[in-house]
Amino acid sequence: MKVVIDRNACAGHARCHELAPELFVLDDDGYIATDGFSVTAEAEELALRSARACPEQAIAIVSDDSNI
Amino acid sequence: MSSATEDTLTIPEHVPRELVCEFDIWAEISAAGVCAHQRAARFHDELPPIFYVPKLGYLPGAWVPQKAEDLRRILRDTQTFSSQNTMPFAAMLGEHWKLIPLELDPPEHTKYRALINGLLSPNKVTAIEGAIRQHAGDLIDAFAANKRCNFNQEFADQFPTLIFLRLMGWPETEAPRFVKWTHTLVKSQDMEEVVGAVVQIKNYLMQKIHDSRANPVDDFTGYLLNSEVDGQSLTDDELLGYCFLVFIGGLDTVASSLGFHFMHLALHPEHQADLRANPDKIPIAVEELLRAYSIVNMRRIVTCDVEIRGVQMKAGDIVLISTELGNTDPEVFEDPCEVNFDRGDGNAPHMAFSFGAHRCVGSHLARRELRIALELWLQKVPIFRLAEDCNPVMRAAGVFGMDELIFEWD
Numbered sequence: 001m002k003v004v005i006d007r008n009a010c011a012g013h014a015r016c017h018e019l020a021p022e023l024f025v026l027d028d029d030g031y032i033a034t035d036g037f038s039v040t041a042e043a044e045e046l047a048l049r050s051a052r053a054c055p056e057q058a059i060a061i062v063s064d065d066s067n068i
Numbered sequence: 069m070s071s072a073t074e075d076t077l078t079i080p081e082h083v084p085r086e087l088v089c090e091f092d093i094w095a096e097i098s099a100a101g102v103c104a105h106q107r108a109a110r111f112h113d114e115l116p117p118i119f120y121v122p123k124l125g126y127l128p129g130a131w132v133p134q135k136a137e138d139l140r141r142i143l144r145d146t147q148t149f150s151s152q153n154t155m156p157f158a159a160m161l162g163e164h165w166k167l168i169p170l171e172l173d174p175p176e177h178t179k180y181r182a183l184i185n186g187l188l189s190p191n192k193v194t195a196i197e198g199a200i201r202q203h204a205g206d207l208i209d210a211f212a213a214n215k216r217c218n219f220n221q222e223f224a225d226q227f228p229t230l231i232f233l234r235l236m237g238w239p240e241t242e243a244p245r246f247v248k249w250t251h252t253l254v255k256s257q258d259m260e261e262v263v264g265a266v267v268q269i270k271n272y273l274m275q276k277i278h279d280s281r282a283n284p285v286d287d288f289t290g291y292l293l294n295s296e297v298d299g300q301s302l303t304d305d306e307l308l309g310y311c312f313l314v315f316i317g318g319l320d321t322v323a324s325s326l327g328f329h330f331m332h333l334a335l336h337p338e339h340q341a342d343l344r345a346n347p348d349k350i351p352i353a354v355e356e357l358l359r360a361y362s363i364v365n366m367r368r369i370v371t372c373d374v375e376i377r378g379v380q381m382k383a384g385d386i387v388l389i390s391t392e393l394g395n396t397d398p399e400v401f402e403d404p405c406e407v408n409f410d411r412g413d414g415n416a417p418h419m420a421f422s423f424g425a426h427r428c429v430g431s432h433l434a435r436r437e438l439r440i441a442l443e444l445w446l447q448k449v450p451i452f453r454l455a456e457d458c459n460p461v462m463r464a465a466g467v468f469g470m471d472e473l474i475f476e477w478d
Contacts, residue, residue, distance in 0.1 A: 011427040014190050015417060018351075029182065030189030030432065055417035056424070 001044050002062045003051070004036040009058035016050040016059060024050060032058070079122055079129065082382050089119045093132070094464035102331060102470075104462045105361055106405045109396035118379045121388075125465055126259075127156075130367065130386040131379070136397040136419060138376055139389060142368060143424040146173045149368035149387060151426060157312065160263045161270070167316075168309035174425050179297050184310070184429055187235075187291070193432045196234070197440070203230045204440050208448045216455060219330060219473040220323065225250075228322035228437060232314070235433075237287025238276070250319045254467060273311040277304065288314070314430075321364065322434050324469040326441055328361035329354070332407060334454045334475055342409060344446050353409045354438045359418035360407045362391035363468040366422070392468065394419045452477040 003023070010032045016024035017032075023043060027033040039047045051059035079088055093111070100107035111119075112134055122129045133139055142149045150173050158165045166172065169180040186192070207226055211217040225247045233240055252265035280289040292307055302310075333340045343353055370385040381387070395418045396404035401411075421428035428434065445452075454460070458474035 011424055012185060012189075013417075013421065013427055014432060017190065026190065028189065028191075029185035030191070031185070049412075052415065053417055055419065055421075055427075 001039045001041075001047065001064060002036060003039055003047050004060045004062050005032055005034060006058045006060070007032055007035060009056045011056050011058075013055050015053040015055065019050045019053055020046045023047060038064075079120065080382070080385070082380055083120045087116055087118065087120050087379065089115055089121050089132070092123070092125075093121055094125050097464040097468075098462045101462050102335065102460055104464065104468065104470075105328075105392055105396070108390075108392050109405050111393060112396065112398055112404075118377055124388065127367075128386060130388045131381060132388045132390060132393070133376065134390070134393045134397065135377070136394040136400045139394040139419065140423050141376070142387060143389065143422060143426070146177070146425060148371055148374050150371050151177075151366075151368060154367045154369060157266050157316075160259075160266050165305040165312075166309050167313040168306055169429075170313050170317075170426065171309075177425055180306075180310075181425070181429070183292070183295050183297070187288070188429050188433055190432045193436050196231075197436060199234055200231055200437060200440050201444070203227060203234075204437075204444045205448070208444055212448050215478065216474065216476045219475055220327060220471065223441075224323040224326040224330075224473075227326070227441060228319055231433070231437060232318045235288065235318075236276075236314075237285065237290075246315075246319065250316075250323075253316065254320045254465070254469065255463065255471070269312065269315060270308065273308055273315070274304070277307045277311065317428070318430055318433070320467055320469070321430075322437050324363050324467055325358065325361065325434070325438060327470040327473055328363065328468075329357040329438065329442070330445070330475070331454070331460060331470055331473055332357060332361065334452055334473075336407070337451050337453070339407065339409070340446065340451055343442065347443060347446065349409050350442050350446075351435075351439055352412070354435060354442065355418065356407055356409050356411055358420040358435075358438070359395045359401070360405070362395045362418070362420045364391045364420070364422070365389065365466050365468075366391075366426075389422070391419050391422065450477045 012031045014026060014030055017026050023046065025033045048061060051061050097104045097108050117135050118131060118133045118138065120129065120131055124130055133142060151171050152173060153171065155167050155171055169177050172180055204227055207223050211222050217223065226243060229243045229246050230240060233242055249265050249269050252261055256262050277289050280293055284290055289311065292302055292310055295302060343350055366389040368387045368389060370381045370383055370387060373382050398404050400416045421431040452475045455474040455476040458472060460473055461471040463469045463471060
């Protein structure tokens with residue numbers, strides 16, 4: 001599973017970071033500092049919750065076998 | 069007081085009669101007292117998804133979109149829905165400075181906002197958590213043994229003011245006059261009094277800016293004085309705009325939120341018991357209370373004709389962004405009036421701090437203050453309730469507030 005982040009849509013709510021600080025790293029201004037990453041099986045549930053918690057809907061979850 | 073009179077309540081021709089709400093929504097919400105938010109939530113059943121009010125308190129008529137989806141779209145489309153000239157303070161004095169970055173639109177907004185994001189990031193808030201805890205604890209310790217407190221006077225007004233003064237690098241002894249100014253600005257219905265407070269706040273802030281320029285110090289104004297946008301130092305009007313914004317943004321909003329959150333707990337001992345037994349739920353409880361008791365109502369001005377959900381808005385129209393309506397949208401939140409700490413932190417996000425570019429820059433500080441206030445109250449004060457002689461007064465306006473909250477405990 002992969003997390004893909006639309007950094008332009010990030011408004012700095014930092015809800016993702018609140019739920020999963022190791023996955024969603026912030027820059028010095030408190031905005032998301034990554035375009036995305038692969039997620040281990042153990043962290044999938046946490047990543048999904050974090051994506052749902054984003055008020056800007058800036059976090060997408062893409063499955064590994066997806067070719068989109 | 070420039071209250072709208074009958075003859076000024078002209079409804080623009082392009083507004084269909086069936087979309088006009090005949091009653092004063094803020095008066096209706098205020099009249100509901102401690103059930104104010106439940107009253108507002110019923111607008112979703114009673115009124116169209118986008119309706120028009122001929123006036124809002126002493127403010128002119130506006131469109132009121134209720135659906136979270138529409139509000140999100142409007143807040144994101146900053147070209148069509150502008151934030152410029154949406155706040156009344158400079159105009160009250162016949163002046164033209166803006167609240168910065170609140171009354172700017174992207175791309176200008178982005179440059180000015182970038183200057184202050186880093187000052188209020190989650191990490192910066194964590195760095196002062198000890199001080200926040202100390203202030204909250206000291207305030208509670210002062211009345212805990214009394215078995216009774218006037219919540220606004222003894223806690224909610226003081227707590228964010230003390231944190232604000234610390235962040236600004238200004239002495240704590242200024243707290244009483246800051247509280248007084250904030251009260252006048254937010255609560256007074258006497259326009260002369262409000263203008264008087266705006267003048268005093270402005271003069272105070274300008275004096276601080278001049279002092280800081282004469283004797284450079286490492287505080288908020290000192291930081292702004294050393295900052296540049298597009299290679300230019302900030303003008304006095306810009307410095308004032310920033311300082312005035314953090315003043316009105318940081319004081320009354322947290323105080324008002326505290327009032328609603330603690331009123332809810334006073335009326336719901338079972339929720340107090342839940343959080344006392346499970347303090348790790350407090351952060352999620354704060355999110356749910358922020359959702360269920362949202363207080364901020366902003367405005368946007370339509371810059372070009374636009375259609376939303378089949379409703380035609382014209383350039384110059386005003387749109388109300390009511391966070392308490394967006395956050396009780398039944399399409400997004402099941403049983404929206406129900407305060408449920410088990411909705412979960414990965415469920416539908418609320419818009420208490422708005423969406424998009426203008427997301428509340430102080431949101432991380434506000435959340436931390438609210439969380440710490442709850443933690444320490446529940447540690448230091450036993451089950452509390454509304455005092456029998458207490459008659460809370462609900463005040464619906466740009467920022468909702470609850471006055472006359474008196475709590476008692478055994």
